[in-house]
Amino acid sequence: MTAAADTTGMGDAATQAVVMRGITKRFPGVVALADVTLEVRRGELHAICGENGAGKSTLMKILSGVYQPDEGDLEIGGRPVQFTGTRDAEQAGVAIIHQELALVEDLSVAANVFLGREKRTTLGLLDDRGMHDECGRLLESLECPVSPATRTGSLRVGDQQLVEIAKALSLEASIVVMDEPTSALTESESARLERTIKRLLAAGTTILYISHKMDEVFRLADRITVLRDGRHVRTVDRADTNPRQITGWMVGRDLADHDVRQDRTRGPTLLEVRGLTLPWPDHPRGYRLSDVSFDLHAGEILGVAGLMGAGRTELLETIFGAGELIWSGEIRLDGKPVRFRHPREACDARIAMVTEDRKRLGLFPDLDVAGNVSLCSLSEALRGGLLSRRREEGLVTGPIRDTGVKTPGPHAAITGLSGGNQQKCIISRWLLTKPAILLLDDPTRGIDVGAKAELYALIDRLCRDGLGVILTSSELPELLTLADRIIVLAEGRLTAELSRAEATEQKIMEAATGG
């Protein structure tokens, strides 16, 4: 077969390493991918760009057999394929290096590289020496100075990533998918990875490369595909475009029709954060947050923008006293310095936090709707020292109605509600505690468009009632719709503070990627 000889023959089976046609993937409540078509030429590095939630990772998980598409066809090397699992994809020559590495930490490097495909001696025993030697050769070719016998968990993230690449090489994969490979690497590790990538390309491997970092994309990619909201925006040659244009396509959608922010009045300062620094042990960066300072006023919504891993959640958790690590700097509440060691203390100081991962950090699947809503204010449902079911129902009826939860009744199972209604239940839970400050961590993630609009109206109303709201979001239009001010975090540092008038998606994206 000729490798990438013909660069103009779009659709020519011999030059296409991967063809994904009309891929649609739905998850409960969201369409992650809608009719996406992607063609990747043999031997090219094809970068895939998009905001958080644009569908990049989902598309790559379909290519590597992790997910099965609801609709659409997949062709590898011109042959139609159907993967029922990652093993099928590996056999077809597709290997993926996930954003969260999937290594067994307690096994040696060599054991990980050959996991599930162990070499055997003629007697059927494990051929440890053979695996050790071959793994050593692979690692050497990757400039990775670790011994194949090392326990994988003791390696630095950068080296672990190379172990994953060694695994891909041992599969003799002709197509390698890398999902944000440099997000956890130092500069020298990134440089080493780039050299490896160039070597793979020279050997004829096709690489699909997800990244937020424009400089990387423009150094490495042959072509770039932009996804937005689960749809394919366009695919271009690197030479024909520039980073500005790509970020423009990544965010370029119509803003919400109505601006809900008009005539809100800003009250006194509630919260002052000064020089907040949160360490990150065992990570090359060394910190999750570094020297972050800002104010929050009553009756305003402060937006926090940033890419995955920029430190948005850590910032809110630190304020709320939910983090485990000891931070430095100063947090003042109503002018008095505070340091919460447990969320309870933050609740008592009238701070409330709606967590990012609703299912993992917010919901109690064994409690019903009423139980989920009343949890933080059960003392108001007591009669004679015992919980009264009737009082509890009375307590939750108001907030359930005000936030517009659609539920068959307070006894309904919380797991039966839609994502948007579950989120309203959790907001109701916190409203019952009568907070002065509301921290909302990506509150509309995984929620459909209609419910989003209702949540926007609710958040706006709460703000008008005098609450100070800090809102993080991975969707820029959401921040631009709701926030009075936006601060931008990039890799733990505050890189911009923009007023409502000056904030644009372009400016935020530049601050979030350029930091």
Add this chain to the structure above:
Amino acid sequence: MPQSDASHRPSFLLRPGEWALVLAIALAIGLTALADANHSYWFRPLESVRDIARNTALLGIFALGATVVIIAGGIDLSAGSMIALSSTVCATTMLALAPAQMMGFKPVGAIAVIVGCAASLLVGFLVGTLHAWLITSVRLPPFIATLATLVGLRSFARALCESSTAALTPTKSALINISDPFFKTVRDNVWIPVAVFGLLAIVTWLLLTRTVLGRHLHALGGNEQAARLAGIRTDNVKWFAYCFGAMTAALAGLFYMANESVAAPVNQGRGHELNAIAAAVVGGCSLAGGVGTVPGTVLGTIFLRVVIDAVSKIIKTGADVYEGLIVGIVVVIAVTLAQVGQLAKGGRQLLPGALGLCAIPTLAVLCGAIVSMTAGGRTGIAAGIGAAVFLGLLRLWESRRTA
């Protein structure tokens, strides 16, 4: 929508699974009444009731403790050893306060009895605190922490017994006899442990369903991280759960001591922790946490004891040999039946692939061996073959359905 609201209300008094347990208990009693060659349920009903009631009450007391710990998302493997330690502490305390009376088999006096019992409960509190500290501060998994005390406490109780008898009596001993009339009264009046069990069940039920702490226990077991982020001091809730577990075991230990008129740290309560966990699981507790009820555990305990009693009535000799086997089988069947609906809906197979193929002879041999040991060789072989045929047909049906 009032109609659909009503459909979500908890069903009348008991949940469906609990009604099924009531039915199973009635069935087991009925079967025993018919199958027992001596017809002891007909001719000596009071004696049978007394027997079952005592055993149920003693197991039930610390099964309630296990329930609270399991609902909070933990596990306490140390209850059996706690029973031994509790009886030893009580006996040792009484021996220290009134050595002459204890050795002369005379009444030791109300003060010694009260102090002895209080000491046991206090030790229960201390053990619970130790568990909570190991789990929340040292961050040991609950299984490891209570496994350590399961082995450690029994050994500690024996050492305590031997060193205190060495110091206070002429001879070192691994057991202390109890002859105070208070404990004899407790032994001879079944209604006392039953009343204590009933009262404790009501208190625990109120605790779990009608108090803030109970709601927090459910929340902790259902989703620990979310509970912490909702401002619940999860470490304190765990502290309570493990203290409740250990103190109910300590209370049960006092009854076991009274019942056997001896504090015997080597054997007392050995293996009972698993019976308590089994009772809770049969009663509907999920070891994943967050799920479980007091009525369920009470019924689970009754069911376990009724089945054990049934087997001992039907098989005359060496019935206690089969106790562990019965508990094991009952737990497996109860939990399997609880997910029958899922099995049918999800298209999951009970006997899939090579594993399922090997499971068929395994289960058939097990079934045949048990039956041949209890009912004679020929019946056993027939039962084994019957089981193999049934399972073979089940597998055939399953593979047809999925294909």
